[in-house]
Amino acid sequence: MLLRGKTVVVSGVGAGLGHQVAAACVREGANVALGARTEANLAKCAAEIDPDGDRTAHRVTDIADEAQCEALAALACERFGGIDAVVHVAALDTLMGGLEDADFGEWERVLDINLLGTLRMTRACLPALKEAGGRGGGSVVMIGTQSSVAAPSQVRQAAYAASKGALVSTMYSLARELGPHRIRVNTVQPGWMWGPMVEGYVRWAAESEGVEEDAVRGRLEEKMALPEMATDGDVADTAVFFASGRARGITGQCLLVNAGEIMR
Structure with missing residues (x-):
């Protein structure tokens, strides 16, 4: 079990990748604090992956709201005694289109959630992650996208790609800033x-x-x-790897999980 005895915060727990990440963390031995905007999704996920309720806790969390991010981090600490890793799945990915038809007000909303929301959640977890660093290491795992490095021809999501590209740039700075605290920062970049x-x-x-x-x-x-193609579960397993001690020497890295559609 890669995460035995660890506590992981997972944002954006819905029916897809967030559910798979939470399930993989529990399967690998972790306690998990689940966050999402919809209570029904949280309750359903928790019941499915942890029927006894011993290893999960959940709280409605909109990462656009700093107080809600702090409340989720506090829940993890109160229930499980700390935070060893945070996996950022929450994102706004429904805005379609490119430059010519862009509504920059909507672009700002995408950036606020995907970039700043991820940073809000990271900062809320930071005191506990620093404590985890003192115990041997903490981990921040971001979920990026292949479209930030290679735009797909089938759909156009320029705002989403831009926000995730900005997140990767920020990852490098955070890896430097948090490295002295033994906190690693990495990104999983799924394709289809x-x-x-x-x-x-x-x-x-x-x-x-x-x-x-x-x-x-x-x-x-x-x-x-x-x-x-890779599955949601494949991406979740990669996030678990980055969160685990098996990746203790890895920080500031992006890993494509895309069945080899592009390689770099």
Whole structure:
């Protein structure tokens, strides 16, 4: 168990990646404090991954609200005695479009959530992470996106890509700033990952084009080195690795989890 005896805060726990990250953390031995904007999603996830309720706690958390971030961090400390890692899944990824049709007010909202919200949550956890550093090491794991380094041709999400690109730039600064406290800062960059969101896209594209869903999925996978795309669970496992002591010598790094669609 990579996270035995550790406590992890996970933001953005819904039906997809956030759920998978929380489940992987519990499976690897961690106590987990779950945050998301929707109470029903939190309760459902906690019941599924920890039926006895011994290893999870949850609180409604909007990372756009600093007080709510602080409350989630406080819950983790009160319930489990500290925080060893935080995994940032919460993000706004529904704004579509590019420059010509951009509403910069909406872009600001994306940046406020994806960049500043991640930093709010990190800062709220920082005192406890410093204590974890004194015990051997703390970890901040950001979820980025492949689209910040290679824009996909199928969809246009310029604001989302820009916000995640800014987050990677900030990661380098944080790795330097927090490194003396033995706090590592890394980013997982998923490409297309099979889970609820991509499944929904495949259904929509198939219906729009009048083709089979397998044809749409095959079109996505044909550029990948592996014969199938990574899953939400694959990305979650990578986040667990970064949160664990197995990655104790790794900081300021981005790792693509994309079945080899692009390589760098």
